[in-house]
Amino acid sequence: MKRARKIYHENDFGFTRKCSCQDAVHVHFGNVAQLLNHAQLREFASYVFETLRSYADVHDHEERSIYIRTRDCGLMFTLNYSELKLLNDILENTILMIEVETVLSN
Secondary structure, three states: OOOOOOEEEEOOOEEEEEOOOOOEEEEEEOOEEEEEEHHHHHHHHHHHHHHHHHOOOOOOOOOOOEEEEOOOOOOEEEEOHHHHHHHHHHHHHHHHHHHHHHHHHO
16 A cells, blocks of 8 residues: 655645655645755745745736746746745645644644
8 A cells, every 4th residue: 555645735836745754845836846844945935935025016927037046056946926926825835734733743
């Protein structure tokens, strides 16, 4: 029998799932997949939220004009505003689910 995968949150743009071998989260959005520990997840979520706020007045929500930096200076993720909103939704709800999971396990 295959081990069930714990999905934290899912929407039309991607999903997050608990890593079965580490205290981390697999974050999948668009064609990107990352493995982030909880501290990295919070940092990434904060960065995405701030980026979302700074692009709130963008005229074309479907133009790929938003660049999300990574730890590698030569690599960035390109998103449109609608995708950025969906990514923010994934990250916010994942952090909430981790907090609930932590409270319930204590």
